[in-house]
Amino acid sequence: MPSIPFSHTSVLLYECIEALNIRDGFTYVDCTTGGGGHSYEIAKRLGDNSRLICLDQDTDALASAKERLKEFSDKITFVNDNFTNLDRVLSENKVDNLGGVLADLGCSSFQFDCAERGFSYKSEARLDMRMCKDAPLSAYEVVNEYGESELARIIYEYGEERFSRAIARRICEARATKPVKTTTELADIIRSAIPKSSRKDGPHPAKRSFQAIRIEVNRELDVIAPMINSAHDALAPTGRIAVISFHSLEDRIVKTAFRSHMKGCICPKDFPVCVCGVKPTLTDITKKPILPSADELCANPRSRSAKLRVAEKL
DSSP states (O other): OOSSOOOOOOTTHHHHHHHHTOOTTOEEEETTOTTSHHHHHHHHTOOTTOEEEEEESOHHHHHHHHHHTGGGGGGEEEEESOGGGHHHHHHHTTOOOEEEEEEEOSOOHHHHHOGGGOOOTTSOOBSOOOSSTTOSOOHHHHHHHSOHHHHHHHHHHHHOOTTHHHHHHHHHHHHTTSOOOBHHHHHHHHHHHSOGGGSSSSSOTTHHHHHHHHHHHHTTTTTHHHHHHHHHHHEEEEEEEEEEEOSHHHHHHHHHHHHHTTOOOOSOTTOSSOOSOOOOOEEESOSSOBOOOHHHHHHOGGGTTOEEEEEEEO
């Protein structure tokens, strides 16, 4: 069991609730329930003929959310699964009136602050970083078994780290002597690979590499588009999907997935008239992403990179 209670400050909380446009007679899904902050506000607004599905791959998160949401238990179904399987979850729960889907793509504060989960470079722990504790791949395997070129690619693409090759090389040199087992070992190796002049300012030198390894472990980028497409297919007319992203790679995927359902006609540009008959099936509710307010940034600095995009089914 974790050494600290599951806690998380929900980002863009009321903006998300307003965006979902909650109405009676529909089912809503929180794809990333976490500690239940967003789910609690959704549940408070459910009518007598509505229900909420709380989905999360982290069993600690679901256990905490069940306790927090127990007063609404008659309206909530809890599901331990990855949101990439949203279509299966909806089918198994016989959802035919989907009114809204919410996904917060960030890690919870609990996952960073609970040392034994191995997410943070700030605390000594075994390398792990799994959001689903039963998943076969952990940070330990990525760091100790991936080839140097693959490590460099991951750190560069997912962490946008310009010293990715030097970091990958230093990791491989270190593990040739003995496996890299802990978060602090890895953080020290990464720090040693970055020139001293580049360590003076900015975030912790290991931050970008840890982000990259976490993304690889949890396939965080791979699961976004399938979830959005499943939500799109299942949403009732005027149903909405709201997604909070936390870095440019995620936001780009969300924006691209939304636009793929907004563009309509797929005929070649030189065709004088449309012959494909394809019509847009989503419309943009947020022409530009919604960002945290100044008050939220002050109260929760971890929200600073959050962006909320919302689309509605036509």
